[in-house]
Amino acid sequence: MIAVVGGQAIGWMWVGPALVVVGLLIIGYATVNLARRGRKSPRMGAGSAAGRILDERYARGEIDEQDYRQRRSMLP
Known part of the structure; x- marks a missing residue:
């Protein structure tokens, strides 16, 4: 059961931080791949x-x- 406080569902509070973490992981992965490509002789x-x-x-x-x-x- 999801508790509602002030019209907001507390059960969804984890979605924002999870999206930030996923975004940081994607940016890190892209950065590492671009760095590897740049080092090819x-x-x-x-x-x-x-x-x-x-x-x-x-x-x-x-x-x-x-x-x-x-x-x-x-x-x-």
Whole structure:
């Protein structure tokens, strides 16, 4: 049973603080994820933009296998 004092239900008094805690947890989670993304090093390699472009050029036949392997080996 919910007690009513001055027209307000006392049983709902926990909702406000709970929403604040949930909001703080969401903000903290977002902050941690953004910080982790910012620390990623911009290294070249198979997943880099240069590597993807090289893969695409090889797939389209713009460069041959020898040229592809030589350029791929130059990526760190």
